Amino acid sequence: MTTQDATTGPLTTEAGAPVADNQNSQAAGVGGPVLVQDQHLLEKLAHFNRERIPERIVHARGAGAYGTFTVTADLTRYTRAHFLSEVGKETEVFARFSTVAGNLGSADAVRDPRGFALKFYTEEGNYDLVGNNTPVFFIKDALKFPDFIHTQKRDPYTGSQEADNVFDFWGLSPESTHQVTWLFGDRGIPASYRHMNGFGSHTFQWSNADGESFWVKYHFKTDQGIKNLTESEAAVLAGEDPDSHQRDLRESIDSGDFPSWTVYVQVMPAADAANYRFNPFDLTKIWPHADYPLIELGRMELNRNPQNIFAEVEQSIFSPAHFVPGIGPSPDKMLQGRLFGYGDAHRYRVGINADHLPVNRPHVTEARTYGRDGFLYDGRHAGAKNYEPNSFGGPAQTNRPLWEPVTVSGVTDTSEAPAHAEDDDFVQAGNLYRMMTEDEKERLINNLAGALSGVTRDDIAQRAIENFRKADADYGKRLEAAVQALRG
Incomplete structure (x- = not known):
């Protein structure tokens, strides 16, 4: 059925x-009670009660758009991914931008990382790149993720987000110092989704046609320029227009002012990883550009708005496990956890057949699986066999893995990743602080102090301050003074 068929003609x-009548329910006589035989009434009420699916636990508040990714440089020496195979090649994409901690009804202009999730509809299947507008994150192991998110959400007793919980966790997790510095700096509140950069954040594997493998990081640089909001500007905007970022994205595309990003990668030969000065798979660390410069890859433009927000944005799903030949995962422990966690969230929230929905299914090829039945199954397989191997001409394996194998050794245990020469939780946070101008430092200190002043326990506040002091002595000293001034 086409959209035209569903929206014209008789109800x-x-x-x-x-x-026959959509204005009046059936009753037992004029003014009498409603009849249970009025199935149109019951169907409407029952459907209305079920219009909402569970919102995302994180990234609930978001907006999306379709567009095109165009290759601008030949990087086939690094990857055999077909959608990156030649300069000028275009691939349809769907992008979803979001805040992390807020619920579906929260405001856009808040201090929070922004999700930067992309679906590339390639001829080899969908490739999902699920990142943020920051190159790092608060933690390095997915085992800590539920605990971290609990601190960002509503307290089980007060029902509100509590500064005690937020800074208690951050103070006891020194690895968060780098990301917290990003979050409370100028880029913590983007002016719009169009005016922020995006990152794959994790390290991924690329492999070429010869079987050589490389580690890569993705960077999406906004062509509109970076624009941010101050704390006071955001507070006003969030109150006056909670939908500010969603509205800006939709209206810019409707007017033909299509936002775009220039896409770069950093490429590390696989052999470099073992002896690199930082653990290259640690999500709380960046690779300095002096070590691995940005290499241009392509350009992404968003040029078409969804026609139905629920069907195309709310029901859209993205999973870091959706790879294509020539691209694969790394040993990043946060990424490894997300390979399971995201798909499982979608199976719970949207359903086992979420991949059948138009926004989620492949647009250039067909998904050929032996998965059957389940909620909202559309019968696409008809009477075809539902097992493999079979002798009836069903889909068969290719015998070529999507990515190259990684050598592992050692015993199984719960130890941390091995430390590299310059690994610690503070050096990159300190480097970021020292790169800031004096005005940027002042705003960072004021933003952090404003949040820390809401902490009710002195030991929690002091422990958090000490982490910033370890990153940079001046950073900690100024923050401590600012907190003391606010707390009297």
């Missing part, structure tokens, strides 16, 4: 029967 029930 019908869900089963297609014409509706």
Whole structure:
């Protein structure tokens, strides 16, 4: 059925029967009680009660758009991914931008990382790149993720977000110091989704046609320029227009002012990883550009708005496990956890057949699986066999893995990743602080102090301050003074 078929002609029930009266329910006589035989009434009420699916635990608040990714440089020496195979090649994309901690009804202009999730509809299947607008994150192991998110959400007793919980966790998790510095700096509140950079954040594997493998990081540089909001500007905007970022994205595309990003990668030969000065798979660390410069890859433009927010944005799903030949995972422990966690969240939230929905299914090729049935199954396989191997001509394996194998050794235990020469939780946070101008430092200190002043326990506040002091002595000293001034 086409959209035109569904939106014109006589009104019908869900089963297609014409509706005679959509203004008045059936009653037992004029002014009498409603009849249970009025199935149109019951169907409408039952459907209305079920219009919402569970919102995302994180990244609930978001906006999306379709567009095009165009290759601008030949990087086939690094990857055999077909959608990156030649300069000028275009691939349809769907992007979803979001805040992390807020619920579906929260405001856009808040201090929070922004999700930067992309779906590339390639001829080898969908490739999902699920990142943020920051190159790092608060933690390095997915085992800590539920605990971290609990601190960002509502307290089980007060029902509100509590500064005690936020800074208690951050203070006891020194690895968060780098990301917290990003978050409370100028880029913590983007002016719009169009005016922020995006990052794959994790390290991924690329492999070329000869079987050589490389580690890569993705960077999306906004062509609109970076624009941010101050704390006071954001507070006003969030109150006056909670939908500010969603509205800006939609209206810019509707007016033909298509936002775009220039896409770069950093490429590390696989052999470099073992002796690199930082653990290259640690999500709380960047690779300095002096070590691995940015290499241009392509350009992404968003040029088409969704026609139905629920169907195309709310029901869209992204999973870091959706790879294509020539691209694969790394040993990053946060990424490894997300390979399971995201798909499982979608199976719970949207359903086992979420990949059948138009926004999620492949647009250039067909998904050929032996998965069957389940909620909202559309019968696409008809009477074809539902097992493999079979002798009836069903889909068969290719015998070529999507990515190259990684050598592992040692015993199984719960130890931390091995430390590299310059690994610690503070050096990169300190480097970031020292790169800031004096005005940027002042705003960072004021933003952090404003949040820390809401902590009710002195030991929690002091422990958090000490982490910033370890990153840079001046950073900690100024923050401590600012907190003391606010707390009297």
